[in-house]
Amino acid sequence: MSSTDSAVPGVPLLRVSGLKKSFGDNEVLKSIDFTLNAGKVLVLIGPSGSGKTTALRCLNGLETPDAGTVSVAGDVTISFDEPVTRKQRLALRDCSAMVFQNYNLFPHMTVLQNVIEGPVRVKKVAKAKATEDALRLLAQVGLAEKRDAYPFELSGGQQQRVGIVRALALAPRILLFDEPTSSLDPELVGDVLRVMKDLATEGWTMVVVTHELEFARQVADEVLFLDGGVIVERGDPRVIFTAPREERTQQFLARLLHPLD
């Protein structure tokens, strides 16, 4: 599962600018800008309601931004300032795959069926080939022997690893993680984070929304701290976590690190 993206060197794989999104009167994103180079990991942190999940969902077309531009080098550039066609939306969605907070596995399908559904039904990969790829990916996350199990027979950590494999099987250019460990029992969080760290090491381009600061510290190339729909601070995780410049960042990190103070 090597993933060295053949993006043009020096040109960011993902470029987001002026991204805005409101739900009714609630302005969730007030102009967000960032870029991400191929093979890098971007982590979004911030209090709930800060807009980090909405930003992520805009990248997969699960939300349609009100304004702004999203471009994936070589594939698609969409300006949301004007009406977006279905074709454009699908092209953007095709670039990424999402891992959900609540896994959202298909409960009526086995693990293997969950993984090959997208490749076989949407990408029209031959079933034998899709199965072979799926089993290799499942083996990589230690779930080969669970291929015929239904999601309800798995622990949360196992389900989320299947969720990750389902995303990988789509062979996306960018992996999106929406609080992938927030629904897990604490002792299962490590299994999922380790898989994600391995993916980063292999060179996958990732955007991760998480509260796991230790993961961000070890794996992220850049951290964005969002609050109130804007990016308050950005930078190298070692810098942000040890010496945050902005007061809001300091308060947020303090609450996360010392919840009882």
Add this chain to the structure above:
Amino acid sequence: MPTPNWDLFWRSLWPIVQGAIVGTIPLAIVSFAIGLVIALVVALMRLSKVRIVSSIARFFVSVVRGTPLLVQLFVIFYGLPSIGLLISPWPSAVIAFSLNVGGYASEVIRAAILAVPRGQWEAGQMIGMSHRQTLARIILPQAARVSVPPLSNTFISLVKDTSLASLILVTELFAQAQKVAAFSGEFMLLYLEAALVYWIICLVLSTAQSRVERRLDRYVVH
């Protein structure tokens, strides 16, 4: 209380069962099958974002549920000929019953579709499926599980409602019992006998229902 005429009971059993075999059961199955197709279409129309489409569906459901089945049967069989539309008993019954099932079951299916978590739609979209593909592959199979108990009720009600078809000259279970009753004068015996046969059919259906539920249960947490 006079002793029941057991001889008549046994001799009339076969004609009554025959009525079930050629009338009641096929009438119920055919009407239910067509009714489910109507129900699915109506349910999807009601969920449509296009106002006029959902209004048409709502109107249909309102008419079906707001008028007696017997009246619907009579309008189709005795009423339509006066505007030149002559439909024979069996098709008339199938039309009335399947529209009826369509109206009631559409609400069941609509509720079942709405009961599938939104995350399932999103996961379907995420892997690149169209709305239609997500519906067919992800949502409806899960909605089907939720729908089985209420739809079984609809089917069992339908089996009993088919007795109304005797009033538009369809040869079925109750019409057969009535024929023997009128001819022998043993009304109590024959009507209880008809009731017994309906009950047995419904018992079999209930058993079938729990088997289907068990089968569909295989992916649900116990």
